[in-house]
Each structure stands twice: as C-alpha cells, then as structure tokens.
Amino acid sequence: MKNNRKFRLVALACGLAWLLQPTAVPAVDWSATGSVATDYVERGVSRTRGGDAVQASLSLHTNPGFWAGVFASNVEFIDQRFMFDDGADIEVDYSVGYGRAFNERWAVDASLTFYRYPGARSFIDYDYRELRVGLDYRGAVAGSIAYSDDYSGYYKGGFAANGRAVFYELALTRPIARSWAWNLAAGHADLGQVIGASHQYWRVGASLAVGRIAVDVGWYASDGVGRRVYGDKVAGGRIVVGLTATLP
Numbered sequence: 639m640k641n642n643r644k645f646r647l648v649a650l651a652c653g654l655a656w657l658l659q660p661t662a663v664p665a666v667d668w669s670a671t672g673s674v675a676t677d678y679v680e681r682g683v684s685r686t687r688g689g690d691a692v693q694a695s696l697s698l699h700t701n702p703g704f705w706a707g708v709f710a711s712n713v714e715f716i717d718q719r720f721m722f723d724d725g726a727d728i729e730v731d732y733s734v735g736y737g738r739a740f741n742e743r744w745a746v747d748a749s750l751t752f753y754r755y756p757g758a759r760s761f762i763d764y765d766y767r768e769l770r771v772g773l774d775y776r777g778a779v780a781g782s783i784a785y786s787d788d789y790s791g792y793y794k795g796g797f798a799a800n801g802r803a804v805f806y807e808l809a810l811t812r813p814i815a816r817s818w819a820w821n822l823a824a825g826h827a828d829l830g831q832v833i834g835a836s837h838q839y840w841r842v843g844a845s846l847a848v849g850r851i852a853v854d855v856g857w858y859a860s861d862g863v864g865r866r867v868y869g870d871k872v873a874g875g876r877i878v879v880g881l882t883a884t885l886p
Contacts, residue, residue: 668886671695675854675880678711681805681827682839682860684872685713685729706734713755715764715792724792726758745774763799766790780809793833794869801832820844821856827864837864837873854880 671694677684678691685691697707709731716724735749748771755764766789772782782805789803807825814820824840843856859875860868867873 665701666698667700668696668698670697670885671882673880673882675878677858677876677878678713679841679858679876679878681807681825682837682841682858682864682873683868684876685711685715687714687717688871688876689714703737704735705737708732724759724762724764726755726762726764728756730754730756743776747772747774762797764790764792766800778811780811782807782809789829789832791832793867794872795833795867798832801829803832804828814844817847818844819847833867835863835867837861837867839864839873843878850884852882852884854878854882 673691673693675691675693677688678686678693691711693709693711695707695709697705699705709729711729713726713729715726716722731751731753733749733751735747737745737747739745748769751768751770753764753766753768758764766786768784768786768789770782770784772780774780784805784807786803788800790797790799790801792798805825805827807823809821809823811819811821820843822840822842824838826836826838828836830836838861839859841856841858843854845852845854856878857875858878860873864873
C-alpha cells in the first residue's frame with residue numbers, strides 16, 4: 639500500500655513538473671477581408687438569388703498550422719415577393735482547421751465548418767456542419783472532399799433538411815503575369831439523400847491582385863440537373879465580379 643502511494647505521489651509530481659515547465663507559446667497571426675460582389679455563388683448555386691453580396695472574414699492562425707476563422711455574408715434563399723419570409727438574411731460560418739506542407743510540392747489541410755443562419759424562422763433549420771479535407775500540389779492543383787451529415791437548404795421543390803451530402807471538387811490555378819492568374823474549377827454535389835438529385839458545377843475566371851486589393855471575375859454555371867432542381871435564376875450561368883480588400 640505504501641509503495642503504491644509513493645508511486646502515485648511520484649507520478650503526480652512528475653506530471654506537475656511537466657505541466658509547469660516553460661513552453662514556447664506558438665505565434666498567432668491574424669488576417670481579415672472585406673468583399674463586395676455581384677453574387678454569392680457556392681458550388682454552382684447562388685445564395686443571394688443573383689443579388690449583390692457584402693462579405694467579411696476574420697481568421698487566426700499559428701505556426702504549427704492550426705487556424706480558426708469566421709465568415710459572414712448576406713443571403714436570400716426564398717423569393718419573398720411571392721413566398722413567405724424565412725427570416726434568413728445573414729449567413730455566419732465558424733471554422734477550425736489544420737494545414738501542413740509535406741514539402742515544396744505537396745500540402746494537405748482539413749477543416750470543420752459550422753454554417754449558421756441567425757434570424758431564420760424556428761420551423762426552418764438551415765444550419766448544418768461540414769467536414770472538408772483538401773490536397774494541394776504546388777499551389778496549382780487542388781482537390782477536396784467535403785462531407786455533411788445534416789446538410790440543409792432550399793431548392794425549387796421546397797425545403798430540405800438534415801440529409802447526407804458529399805461534395806467533390808478539383809481546381810486549377812495558373813499565373814498569367816506578375817499580378818494576374820486564371821483559375822478553373824469543377825465539382826460534383828451528391829445531394830441524393832437531401833433533394834433526391836446530384837449535379838455538377840464549374841467556374842472559369844481570372845483574378846488581379848494589386849497590394850491588398852484583389853479583383854475577381856468568373857463565369858459560374860451548373861448542369862441541367864442543377865438548373866432544373868434550383869431554377870435558372872439560382873443555378874443558371876452567370877458572370878460574377880468581386881472586389882476584396884485584405885488586412886494586414
């Protein structure tokens with residue numbers, strides 16, 4: 639009994655000594671953005687019904703690669719001229735993640751995002767969470783898979799909530815000149831358990847960065863299934879222009 643007590647005391651002392659030893663506090667950096675755009679398109683579907691978007695973000699990241707951030711934007715899912723007001727005017731996303739570069743060519747990142755729509759009517763559950771894993775090659779080719787076990791949204795046939803959704807996306811980026819770059823992306827949205835259909839989407843665009851200001855111009859579109867499910871006003875082809883300022 640005495641030996642066991644001594645062992646516990648020694649283990650406790652060692653644990654306290656380890657907890658109290660001086661440790662290096664990881665440096666924390668921050669960044670923030672403010673944006674205005676002619677639309678808010680997410681995976682080929684407009685979240686503002688083709689209207690303008692005002693957005694902002696704030697993120698904190700550490701040297702080991704951990705990060706956390708918040709993003710906000712105005713949204714409009716339902717045409718309130720002909721239907722009821724769902725109360726969802728703002729989207730706020732909370733994210734945590736980790737990214738790591740294996741070498742000069744390959745990098746991986748993973749994140750968990752909670753999508754929230756404060757103000758939405760109590761009988762509408764737009765909120766959902768999403769886990770995403772991505773792989774990047776030289777900053778030129780990036781692939782990702784995102785999964786949600788309670789995806790929710792509004793489509794042409796009504797409101798759907800708490801279904802499984804999987805998203806696959808491949809993106810290409812190539813510099814054109816010192817400040818110019820073009821980008822191409824294509825994806826597949828598996829929403830079979832949410833709305834009974836899946837669709838493909840894509841975008842082609844270019845960006846210009848001058849100091850802390852960036853201008854993006856892109857063509858966004860969905861396939862025939864996406865347009866049929868969401869409607870041309872929400873999922874039809876469109877040109878989106880955005881202006882973003884970054885700090886610091």
